[in-house]
Amino acid sequence: MIGTSVQSLEKNKNHQNETRPKSAYSRNEKGGDKLFSFFLQKTPSVLLRELSSFLTDSVDLPSLLHETCDVLKNVTRAYGYALYMVDANLDEIYLTRRLGEGRSRWKIEEGTIIAAFVATKKEYVMLDNYTRDERFPDGVARKGEAIKSVLCVPVVTPDGDCLAVIELFTLMNQGNFSKDDLKITIVVTGWMGAAIHQNQQRVALKKQQELNEYLLDLTKNYFSDTVQMEKMISDVVRFAKETLGAERGSFFIIDKENEELVADLFDEGIDDHDTGLHKKNTKIRFGKERGIAGLVARTGVSVNIKDAYNDPRFNKEIDQKTGFTTKSILCMPIMGVEGILGVVQVVNKINGGTFFTSTDENLFKTFSVYCALALHYTKVNIEMNKMMHVSNISLKLLRLQLKPCTHDMDDFIVHPDTKIPSDFYQFYWYINLNNFGLMPQYVLYMILQVVHVSEINIKNMMQFILSARKLYRNNPYHNFEHAFNVCHCMHAILRRNLKKFSVIERLFHHGTTHRTKPTMTFSPSPLYQGAIFYQPSN
Structure with a gap:
């Protein structure tokens, strides 16, 4: 022109x-x-x-x-x-x-x-x-x-x-x-x-550079250490306010419940000297309430309102309740792989104009990508901590279950010995179905035949035998009966060649981590792969 x-x-x-x-x-x-x-x-x-x-x-x-x-x-x-x-x-x-x-x-x-x-x-x-x-x-x-x-x-x-x-x-x-x-x-x-x-x-270029440097530091800080979600959200919203020249900022974390969008609101406190964001006790249901954040949460499309009171999408009731005057709004969705993770919103442009420009929108889009990454990591970290807590509880329960029944242990202590069959030392010997209850006594007898009683703790050995029996599953093949017969076979070999093996070599235990299917086909299992008996040797 x-x-x-x-x-x-x-x-x-x-x-x-x-x-x-x-x-x-x-x-x-x-x-x-x-x-x-x-x-x-x-x-x-x-x-x-x-x-x-x-x-x-x-x-x-x-x-x-x-x-x-x-x-x-x-x-x-x-x-x-x-x-x-x-x-x-x-x-x-x-x-x-x-x-x-x-x-x-x-x-x-x-x-x-x-x-x-x-x-x-x-x-x-x-x-x-x-x-x-x-x-x-x-x-x-x-x-x-x-x-x-x-x-x-x-x-x-x-x-x-x-x-x-x-x-x-x-x-x-x-x-x-x-x-x-x-x-x-x-x-x-x-x-x-x-x-x-x-x-x-x-x-705008300088702001973009500052934003990139800040987001890089954000990535380093939040991905190298465990940071509370409130601190992370407070930091990112504060920087967004400073970069875009906004008066206030809010952050909504979306949690889909049933068919409604429910969000935890992080907003600024009443005290002007407190620049941090705090989680509100009340959850916001976007399926029922009006508002720009709800619109963005439902549609996943950013909204830039230059004059809030002349825009029909803005809910004036919020300002009437709080006494705050909203002039301009820039609201952006935080998108993840599986959909919307949250909504970040800044209100009232106070530096460089009266409303948010297209340059502000571009900066905010870059900002929202890193927010999505940090928010996703935070959620994963929270979920991981929950799973670790559950895992610790499960581990405690597992350790409790590893201990044999007190009644079985008391009976074993009272009756540690039993009559040994005459052909017990032969390879062809197989335990009679009526004697399955005597297998712990037979195992203890075989151990004491190859290891001197002074070299082991009898009570701990009894507890170990009963725990092994308890841990075996009711499989058609890899069960305690099978383990007992393998143990008997090894005992027969050791008894005939006792001087050829050291005390350590005489110790044997059939693995309790077999998870054979009813079809007796092999099934890879994390429990099997993680068992110490099956770790690959270097």
Whole structure:
């Protein structure tokens, strides 16, 4: 638009609003260049600021533009100027003053004042006598002065966003604006639009870098150690508020119960000095309650509301109950592999504007990805701790079950011996079904035949034998009967070759971890694979 406007000057030399008689006010091109250079050297405007001082994180845009207006006013010898800032949220322009915002506002549309027309078309307007132009029934914002000539130019970024409108004017007793005035004004406002745009991009890039560095540290901290969920959520929301310039932040952890979405709410406390987030006792049911967070939780789509009270999706009852005034909202889902994990929400933009921009949304999207990772890890860690707790309880119960029945132990102590069959030492011997209850006594006898009684604790050995019998399953083959017969076979071998084995080699035990199926086929089992008897040797 700016380039086209400059070129169009050469094509519209005969336009009535640009044609004027030469007067003391009019300047030739050479004189205009000198005057322009003079004011640039004299005025400490934004045009001459060092790049480092201009490109700061928080730019007071109205003040910078007022300073630019002063330069243009002096260069063009205008009587005065008016600066209108664009409120994209309300689609309005408003008059600004040096010490703050004015009360006058106009919709960005045609048929009112000149500045509103310029903001709508994003094109300049230069009039020798604005009162004769029917397009602007309301004229200019400045009333009560004999204004004649008007030069109104928009400040537009390379992306086509109108940020402000600068309106220069002269009085009846002054001359009109020249083409040189228009050229200078267009060049300056074009440069300002490009500079502001670059600064916004630089600030956004810096925020993105800070966010990436923070999220990298977040990943290191929360994945290298166990961190409480409340602390993790408090840290990430606090950083989101600082990065996006928000007033408040909330975090919802989604837990699907039945067909409703139920969330634990983490919100800021009442004390302004307490910057942490705390878990609320009341669960929020998104299936029943209205609200932006509920909408995001149900749809999984982010929501950016620029004016909460004019948006039907916003529930005003919450503000009425709390006394808090919600102006703008940015709410983002935290998506996991199996669906939505949570919702993070920031409220009221307080730095860099009145609402959250598309740049804020992009930063928030990056932020939500890392939040999903941290939240998923936290949930997995919580679940792991629960399982470890259950495992410890199960281990205690297992150790309790490993102990034999006290009645069996008492009976074994009272009757440790039994009559040994005459053919007991033969390989073909097999225990009679009627003598199954005597197997512990037979096992103890076989052990004492190969290991001296002084080398073992008899009571512990009895307990071990009864525990082994208890742990064997009721399988068709790998059962205690099978283990007893293997033990008897090994005993027969050892008894005939006793001097060939050391005491350690004489100790034998048939594994109790066989888990044979009823079909007698092998089935891999973690219990089997983890058994110490079956660990691979190095």
